[in-house]
Amino acid sequence: MKKVLYNRFDKKKIAELPQAVFGGRIIVIISPEETEKAVKFLLSHDILGIDTETRPSFKKGRTYKVSLLQVSTHDICFLFRLNHTGMTPAIIRLLEDQSVPKVGVSLHDDILSLHRCADFQPGNFIDLQQRVGEIGIEDLSLQKLYANFFHEKISKNQRLTNWECDILSDRQKLYAATDAWACIMLYEELMRIERTKDYELVITEENNISNV
DSSP states (O other): OOEEEESSOOHHHHTTSOBOOOOSEEEEEOSHHHHHHHHHHHTTSSOEEEEEEEOOOOSTTOOOOEEEEEEEOSSEEEEEEHHHHOSOHHHHHHHHOSSSOEEESSHHHHHHHHHTTOOOOOOSEEEHHHHHHTTTOOOOSHHHHHHHHHSOBOOOTTTTSOTTSSSOOHHHHHHHHHHHHHHHHHHHHHHHHHHHOOEEEEOOOGGGGGGO
């Protein structure tokens, strides 16, 4: 039976879905010295999921630099607290690496934000929004993409929390890790259905989306 995908996924249906959470190990990196070992481990893998978090600003004209860089394998996610470590040579090497694909969503924005912290030449990045757009999917947020592909919900409840707080809560850590890990899951499933042609794209008009 072919996987059914929609060009637009009904947002109202997301609330009804079971929640998807990262089930692996989460390691928080808070010192520059720790980044070297973490990056060496990550670059020994064949694919990585990547995302960033920034402290939200609730005052006009005030902005913050990227607080967190999360990079995940299938079962281990490293949370680099950039507000503590800075952009170390190891982190720059990770971002510039050409050998290991780093998969994310809206990577243009993430890379632009990281460039405000340090200069680097982006390496092997794969933006899921561009890749799914090539098969006709129009709803491009991570939450809608995951719901569309797996019929599971990624919670966004922690998105506007303080990512520069002294100690990240367990909920913040799980949220950040899930976002990075989910990018690997999406990319591998996209590669599978493109290879096997085992999918059907249903075109849904915007005014009829609630009927899907």
